[in-house]
Ligand SMILES: NS(=O)(=O)c1c(F)c(F)c(S(=O)(=O)CCO)c(N[C@H]2CCCc3ccccc32)c1F
């Protein structure tokens with residue numbers, strides 16, 4: 668579709684000119700504050716299936732000018748949600764070297780360095796993600812808040828290939844690895860709300876699960892993420908770094924955020 672960016676004349680404040688849902692309700696991300704939280708005893712631990720990929724499995728890591736995204740095989744899925752949700756891809760949102768605050772969801776006024784999203788679609792009801800993408804029960808995204816701290820070997824399985832995706836539309840093959848390692852230890856503690864894609868077309872089609880506990884990557888790993896990628900294609904003379912690719916928090920309206928944990 669027509670190009671959109673995170674700042675400037677085609678930036679997030681103008682997305683709704685071409686993508687009307689972006690000005691609609693149920694938008695993501697949100698600022699998760701304690702006053703919005705309601706404990707729900709029906710929220711079961713997230714169960715990920717077949718996330719441990721064989722190294723003979725080949726994944727595609729691609730820079731699409733908006734994000735760094737990794738394709739995922741349809742053998743991977745999430746159980747324990749209202750329907751089975753099959754994995755499609757994962758991607759990141761991050762800040763810049765000057766401002767290591769690029770997460771999309773904020774928790775009690777804290778913005779994390781980056782955020783991982785693993786995008787799944789409702790495979791009980793829809794044949795593929797492109798059919799599911801604009802349906803209210805179409806998608807489920809797992810969100811992981813990322814802080815700068817200890818080196819993370821699981822994230823390194825992706826970051827060590829990042830120079831193969833330097834320019835827009837560049838892609839590189841990545842051997843399979845244990846995608847479960849990208850998630851926090853506890854999959855039973857999370858925030859849950861009804862929201863949207865955080866990029867155009869902003870369809871309100873996402874059941875959001877943001878894990879309560881963050882993971883860490885090292886400062887060096889974070890620098891690789893925020894300095895390696897260009898938002899423009901290799902032919903384009905101007906150097907436009909791909910960073911600060913996060914949408915601002917959106918109006919919560921009358922939504923509540925359910926939590927799976929008590930204290
Ligand atoms: N934050 S978010 O809402 O989870 C989110 C992103 F932020 C994001 F950048 C992407 S993108 O990488 O596709 C670059 C933008 O098109 C997606 N893709 C989704 C929606 C668009 C179409 C599509 C088709 C197949 C697989 C996934 C997707 C996305 F869902």
Ligand SMILES: [Zn+2]
Nearest residue numbers: 758760784865
């Ligand atoms: Zn995302």
